[in-house]
Amino acid sequence: MHPMLNIAIRSARMAGNLIIKNYDFPNARTITQAGKYNFGTNIDRNAECLIIDTIHKSYPHHIIINAESSNSLSIDHDIQWIINPLDCNTNFIKNFPHFSVSIAVRIKDRTEVAVVYDPMRNELFTATRGQGAQLNGYRLRCTMSKDLDNTILATSYPYTARKKAIIYFSILSKLLTKCTDFRCTGVTSLDLAYVAAGRVDGLFEICLKSWKFIGGELLVREAGGLVTDFLGDHNYLKLGNIIAGNPRIVKAILANVRNEIHEVI
Incomplete structure (x- = not known):
């Protein structure tokens, strides 16, 4: 150890x-x-x-x-x-x-x-x-889901950045037509741990402070998943916008946030 x-x-x-x-x-x-x-x-x-x-x-x-x-x-x-x-x-x-x-x-x-x-x-x-x-x-291993059908995604409302609420709910509504359900627990570190454990298929959040998720993002990566920002890059620690899941789920979520990128970065 x-x-x-x-x-x-x-x-x-x-x-x-x-x-x-x-x-x-x-x-x-x-x-x-x-x-x-x-x-x-x-x-x-x-x-x-x-x-x-x-x-x-x-x-x-x-x-x-x-x-x-x-x-x-x-x-x-x-x-x-x-x-x-x-x-x-x-x-x-x-x-x-x-x-x-x-x-x-x-x-x-x-x-x-x-x-x-x-x-x-x-x-x-x-x-x-x-x-x-x-x-x-x-x-731990992330789920093997190939697309957003029948998936459950974790998220949290941007309560400290409420000016972004309209953008957030726009993204949420797009994903709602593709996935099965959402889980909003308020605990980002555990949400990421649950992605790593396959309890949820993916995660997206906006305007987070890095200390809220930095412990969980390594769990996802070491469980075979990806963690990116809304551009598919690795600036999530700086920007606070985060997507996590297996590579196919991350790609699918990225496709749904593409039109909102200019509003959250």
């Missing part, structure tokens, strides 16, 4: 255990609001501190990037840990039992290690570049 993967797993499990211990005690939560649509709690802050402390015990000189410092992804530093201690806070606050802990390690601008942990189901999704993706130790 990659030594950094071992630390990432340890950090994610510790943070997940802390979150679960506080799940059934809403009165113990202190809810804060950072912007109109962004909420936080003392629980995710404590989980973040736990992750940072665990990483720094083994790698005291590595930089750690979170939501507040996500714009630092392009800084000149060899090793970066990108953490999302609670994706998504809104589900946790509402006691909707679907959220995750997400951790990724990038070395010289390439994602090498990724962990997405669902503490409610005790499902640990892991990936190391070039060594495949796993769920609780079992190998």
Whole structure:
């Protein structure tokens, strides 16, 4: 096992255990609001501190990037840990039992290690570049769907970029005529993990922050899938527009977003 993967797993499990211990005690939560649509709690802050402390015990000189410092992804530093201690806070606050802990390690601008942990189901999704993706130790593969017929796609509403809502729903309506159904859970990291596990066939989202999905995108790629932006290129970390799935599904989704590209890039 990659030594950094071992630390990432340890950090994610510790943070997940802390979150679960506080799940059934809403009165113990202190809810804060950072912007109109962004909420936080003392629980995710404590989980973040736990992750940072665990990483720094083994790698005291590595930089750690979170939501507040996500714009630092392009800084000149060899090793970066990108953490999302609670994706998504809104589900946790509402006691909707679907959220995750997400951790990724990038070395010289390439994602090498990724962990997405669902503490409610005790499902640990892991990936190391070039060594495949796993769920609780079992190998993952994306679905083999050849087109959008009978597929289920994951997506999330662009709640932090509501000016793009018309464009988003235009894309959604085009895809609705081709696929079977959508899943909108609010947890992008788990959505990508589900693409890797074949639980959903593909994913598309717009205007995301990179820390929301960087842990999950390696899972998809290591499970035999593709991750692209809306041009079919690899600028999704910068642009925040992301399509994921097996190569044929990605191609099919790209064909349906083509006319909207100029509005979202």
